[in-house]
Amino acid sequence: MADISFIHRGKVEKEKMSPVQIRNIQGENLSDLLEYVNFYSPFYRKYYQSFGVSPQDIRSIDDIEKIPFIGREHLEAHSDDMICAPRSKWIDLCPTSGTSGKSIFFPMTRNDHFLFSAICARGAKSLGINEQDTVQIMFTSDNMMQPTKIMTHMFQFNLGCLALRVGPVGVEKQIKILKELKPSIIFGFSTYMLSLGRELQKQGFNPAEELNLKMLLTTGGTIYQHRWTPTTVHKETSKIWGAPFYSILGSTELNTGMWECLARQGHHVHWDYYYTEIVDPDSGKILPPGSTGELVLTTFGREAFPLIRYRTGDITSIENIECPCGKTNPRIMAIIGRRDQAVKIKGTLVFPQQIEETVLAVPGVSAHFSEVGYDQSGNEQITITYSSDSEETEKISEQIKQTLKSGFLLTPVIRTASKEEVEKVCAGLPGSKPSGFFDRRKNQIP
Numbered sequence: 460m461a462d463i464s465f466i467h468r469g470k471v472e473k474e475k476m477s478p479v480q481i482r483n484i485q486g487e488n489l490s491d492l493l494e495y496v497n498f499y500s501p502f503y504r505k506y507y508q509s510f511g512v513s514p515q516d517i518r519s520i521d522d523i524e525k526i527p528f529i530g531r532e533h534l535e536a537h538s539d540d541m542i543c544a545p546r547s548k549w550i551d552l553c554p555t556s557g558t559s560g561k562s563i564f565f566p567m568t569r570n571d572h573f574l575f576s577a578i579c580a581r582g583a584k585s586l587g588i589n590e591q592d593t594v595q596i597m598f599t600s601d602n603m604m605q606p607t608k609i610m611t612h613m614f615q616f617n618l619g620c621l622a623l624r625v626g627p628v629g630v631e632k633q634i635k636i637l638k639e640l641k642p643s644i645i646f647g648f649s650t651y652m653l654s655l656g657r658e659l660q661k662q663g664f665n666p667a668e669e670l671n672l673k674m675l676l677t678t679g680g681t682i683y684q685h686r687w688t689p690t691t692v693h694k695e696t697s698k699i700w701g702a703p704f705y706s707i708l709g710s711t712e713l714n715t716g717m718w719e720c721l722a723r724q725g726h727h728v729h730w731d732y733y734y735t736e737i738v739d740p741d742s743g744k745i746l747p748p749g750s751t752g753e754l755v756l757t758t759f760g761r762e763a764f765p766l767i768r769y770r771t772g773d774i775t776s777i778e779n780i781e782c783p784c785g786k787t788n789p790r791i792m793a794i795i796g797r798r799d800q801a802v803k804i805k806g807t808l809v810f811p812q813q814i815e816e817t818v819l820a821v822p823g824v825s826a827h828f829s830e831v832g833y834d835q836s837g838n839e840q841i842t843i844t845y846s847s848d849s850e851e852t853e854k855i856s857e858q859i860k861q862t863l864k865s866g867f868l869l870t871p872v873i874r875t876a877s878k879e880e881v882e883k884v885c886a887g888l889p890g891s892k893p894s895g896f897f898d899r900r901k902n903q904i905p
């Protein structure tokens with residue numbers, strides 16, 4: 460009978476194997492995984508049959524392209540039939556609500572629990588977390604918040620840390636615990652840590668001076684933008700608390716934790732637990748390493764709720780070259796947005812809001828709008844029109860050009876206009892400053 464024990468292939472030094480060794484093991488894991496879901500899950504069995512795909516078709520990891528994608532819509536419609544473990548083997552559940560309002564439950568077995576903990580422990584160890592550490596956990600682990608509960612157990616049982624399970628309580632209680640128990644690590648939502656830090660300063664408690672924190676840890680929201688540039692929240696939070704800030708990539712569906720390492724070069728993917736792909740959000744074609752596209756994940760070794768070629772809807776890129784920390788596993792870079800917010804310009808995925816923010820951040824720009832259309836030769840072109848109170852428009856135009864080139868690989872045409880003209884075009888759009896993004900391609904024939 461099929462079981463999930465294949466996950467233990469590879470044994471030691473998993474994170475320093477050569478790419479060829481890794482891909483060979485992943486190919487075997489994928490074939491076994493298909494056999495596993497064919498055996499236990501009515502959904503996967505029928506779904507793959509309808510596409511004429513069977514485990515025998517998988518001879519190497521490259522054959523993953525033959526397997527059809529699944530998405531959020533499949534979880535919503537078929538989650539009961541996707542589960543591969545009987546209820547008697549479940550030890551925990553994490554619910555999430557679907558768009559129809561019906562909950563989707565992600566059950567976990569003991570094996571899932573142990574594996575998730577072991578995977579996270581690897582990430583934590585690579586950040587130097589050990590039994591000397593006291594971790595103040597500002598997430599709740601009640602209300603079926605399964606991943607944070609497992610993370611708490613991981614700190615305690617896999618690493619031997621002292622876990623202070625404080626949760627997101629009021630400022631007074633946080634200060635009391637910070638002062639009395641002096642944690643070396645705090646772990647919570649980035650926005651919560653930022654507002655708490657500001658509040659502490661207001662109350663005359665300076666975390667950077669009065670605590671000796673080793674690091675801040677967060678999950679559930681991005682603290683990097685573009686490929687791997689710290690966000691404003693990242694920089695300010697780190698400054699207030701006087702400690703480096705590290706990110707763990709996770710989600711309820713995937714029930715995962717992919718950790719940043721000390722080299723700060725992306726979230727390391729534990730390749731024996733996940734297979735990651737970046738695909739074109741429109742065509743679904745696998746894109747070459749380094750490209751920006753939609754993240755697709757396959758879970759190896761998840762017993763109750765395996766996901767195979769799951770389209771996450773997240774837009775990011777993957778680095779496959781060896782990290783300065785010595786690990787050879789791939790790294791998922793910053794999640795820069797959701798699939799349905801992205802626009803493709805000259806084959807590059809961009810987010811209108813990011814372009815707006817970037818242009819507005821250039822000193823001297825008071826208002827602007829961006830337009831995507833076709834030039835006279837039928838080539839796609841982005842035009843930035845801005846107004847400024849400054850005389851130095853030549854310098855400002857050049858800076859906008861350079862910023863868009865380095866941040867988005869775009870070469871825009873730059874125009875200046877009066878403030879009135881920009882305001883007229885942007886009238887009725889949200890935002891405190893006039894700015895807007897218009898895709899004119901639909902109305903133009905290339």
Ligand SMILES: [Zn+2]
Nearest residue numbers: 720722782784
């Ligand atoms: Zn690394």
